[in-house]
Amino acid sequence: MVDRILEFRGINLDHLGMYFEELGGRLVTDSFPFVYEAGGWRAEIISEDELAFTKTFIVNAVHIRFAAETMGELEQLIKNYRYKTTRVGG
Numbered sequence: 001m002v003d004r005i006l007e008f009r010g011i012n013l014d015h016l017g018m019y020f021e022e023l024g025g026r027l028v029t030d031s032f033p034f035v036y037e038a039g040g041w042r043a044e045i046i047s048e049d050e051l052a053f054t055k056t057f058i059v060n061a062v063h064i065r066f067a068a069e070t071m072g073e074l075e076q077l078i079k080n081y082r083y084k085t086t087r088v089g090g
Contacts, residue, residue: 002074003067005046013048018065019084023077024034033065041068041077 008016017027017034020043020084025036034045044065066073066081 001042001067001069002071003065004074005063005065006078008062008085009062010052010087011062013045013050013060013062016045016062016064016085019081022084033060040073041066043067043077043081 003042017036020036020038024038025041025043026038028036028037029035032045032047036045044067046063046065048060048062050058051061063082064080066074068077
């Protein structure tokens with residue numbers, strides 16, 4: 001398997017897990033690391049931290065390990081996941 005760790009900021013931890021379920025994953029643990037598995041891929045929500053840019057501007061930072069059988073499958077998984085986590089300002 002090939003894997004990659006990415007960081008996502010400012011997105012609720014529950015939503016990050018829900019996106020894996022929407023992609024066909026099944027939650028197999030109930031504490032850190034939260035592991036989601038599906039045919040050909042696996043994802044682990046490794047940790048959640050808080051980043052303080054100022055005294056009042058604090059966001060979460062979540063580290064996720066993506067793993068798949070091939071590099072092509074890994075890239076497709078990350079692409080699909082990034083689509084779900086895209087936020088458009090306005």
